[in-house]
Amino acid sequence: MTGAEASLPAPPRIDRRRAPETAAKILDAAESLFSLRGFYGVSLRDIAGAAKVQVALTHYHFGSKEALFRAVVDRRADEHVRCLAEALDQALTVQGSRTERRKAIIRAFILPIVERTMRGGPGWKHYIRLMAQIANAPQQEDYTVPFGQHFDDLVQSYIAALKDLHPDMEEGKVYWCFFFYQAMITHILAESGMLDRQSGGRFHSSDLDAMVEQMVDFVSGGFLGLGAGPD
Amino acid sequence: MTGAEASLPAPPRIDRRRAPETAAKILDAAESLFSLRGFYGVSLRDIAGAAKVQVALTHYHFGSKEALFRAVVDRRADEHVRCLAEALDQALTVQGSRTERRKAIIRAFILPIVERTMRGGPGWKHYIRLMAQIANAPQQEDYTVPFGQHFDDLVQSYIAALKDLHPDMEEGKVYWCFFFYQAMITHILAESGMLDRQSGGRFHSSDLDAMVEQMVDFVSGGFLGLGAGPD
DNA sequence: GTCTATAATGGGATAGAC
DNA sequence: GTCTATCCCATTATAGAC
Numbered sequence A, B: 001m002t003g004a005e006a007s008l009p010a011p012p013r014i015d016r017r018r019a020p021e022t023a024a025k026i027l028d029a030a031e032s033l034f035s036l037r038g039f040y041g042v043s044l045r046d047i048a049g050a051a052k053v054q055v056a057l058t059h060y061h062f063g064s065k066e067a068l069f070r071a072v073v074d075r076r077a078d079e080h081v082r083c084l085a086e087a088l089d090q091a092l093t094v095q096g097s098r099t100e101r102r103k104a105i106i107r108a109f110i111l112p113i114v115e116r117t118m119r120g121g122p123g124w125k126h127y128i129r130l131m132a133q134i135a136n137a138p139q140q141e142d143y144t145v146p147f148g149q150h151f152d153d154l155v156q157s158y159i160a161a162l163k164d165l166h167p168d169m170e171e172g173k174v175y176w177c178f179f180f181y182q183a184m185i186t187h188i189l190a191e192s193g194m195l196d197r198q199s200g201g202r203f204h205s206s207d208l209d210a211m212v213e214q215m216v217d218f219v220s221g222g223f224l225g226l227g228a229g230p231d
Numbered sequence C: 001g002t003c004t005a006t007a008a009t010g011g012g013a014t015a016g017a018c
Numbered sequence D: 001g002t003c004t005a006t007c008c009c010a011t012t013a014t015a016g017a018c
Helices: A022-037 A044-051 A055-062 A065-091 A098-119 A122-136 A142-165 A171-189 A194-198 A208-225 B022-037 B044-051 B055-062 B065-091 B098-119 B122-136 B142-165 B171-189 B194-198 B208-225
Strands: none
Touching: A022 A044, A022 A055, A022 A065, A022 A122, A044 A055, A044 A065, A055 A065, A065 A098, A065 A122, A065 A142, A098 A122, A098 A142, A098 A171, A098 A208, A122 A171, A122 B122, A142 A171, A142 B194, A171 A208, A171 B171, A171 B194, A171 B208, A194 B142, A194 B171, A208 B171, A208 B208, B022 B044, B022 B055, B022 B065, B022 B122, B044 B055, B044 B065, B055 B065, B065 B098, B065 B122, B065 B142, B098 B122, B098 B142, B098 B171, B098 B208, B122 B171, B142 B171, B171 B208
């Protein structure tokens, strides 16, 4: 494959540093593979192979497998969190009935994620799937730590907004509602294909646009089921 | 426990096979470890170490790592599925308003699982967590196959019951509701600790008894949000 | 600073002892 | 039929070439 490397006149240091993008290629490959098979299901060889670089370059650029995993999360985390925070801010300006305002907050949590999954390019799609997988990991595996740091305080502001909107609800029930909502999102974004199988192919969990409004209505109804008062 | 087997006059092939329980010990250890770290996150050495048997015995008794994983699932799958089927049958005998009947079906899906998790002993707890982890695995990883086989047709009967109860709902919306419900359950049973962190320890996702009724009310409300008609 | 060659360990699986 | 000693390869990590 590397045939004809016979005559090499004098290429001094012509393309020294031909790897400004090596680290990015490794990150892209790691993001994609980790999101599909999890931290343990992917080896550095798999990642290096997909990125078409030497195995040990993963080590050179990131230090260890766990550090690489963290780097994958960190690359997009700031934008991810900031974007959700902005969506919440905007939702809080919505006027209307309590149901309308509740749905606005609910939608503000799922829509930025779905938007990035569907229209942010493959990298974002993989990143979101990876987030879902981290959130699903039982207990506090070492590698899941970065996710909690970036995310949990943002969730607090969503819950606070929903508490303000429902002073009549028991505080605990607001927590349960949002917890159930997050659980739905987490599972769905992991793209397990469950709906696809069980509906015999008639509906697809990857039809995220169609899903968002169903989900908003379902969760809003769930709040009513747990005691949210009338408009 | 089986102490005092001293005087055995003529034990021809008496304790040949002193390992009737070796396989069970391996299964128990595998069940526990797989449920915590997934298929890839556990090595046969880990399992053998936890079971206090030689590494290669896992191979002797089960043939391969993947076959062992299947064996773990298969051991309890029949009882698991049968128990859910019975719960559905019983729920369908409930009389009352449509909301009451809907909640009965919803409860019949989560309650048998929670019962086994909480009061079926550690083995069941680990098994349920393992089921959740399989359901969360993206796409069709090889090792996830057994789960789908055992489970999907059972889900069909739940969906059919809910369709019967809601002839006024669009068929697709019933699918979405049940899909959302399953997603919630799946994530929660994986025990991610998300609620525990985000509520500052005030509520625990491991308080399953407290959770069941919240969940039933939430999901029932979700059906209303997606167009289920009045009682 | 960037990459290649190589080490040291842990992985699943097997051949043969009892 | 049950278990032990061993194999070969994949894995992460490092030491040193450019």
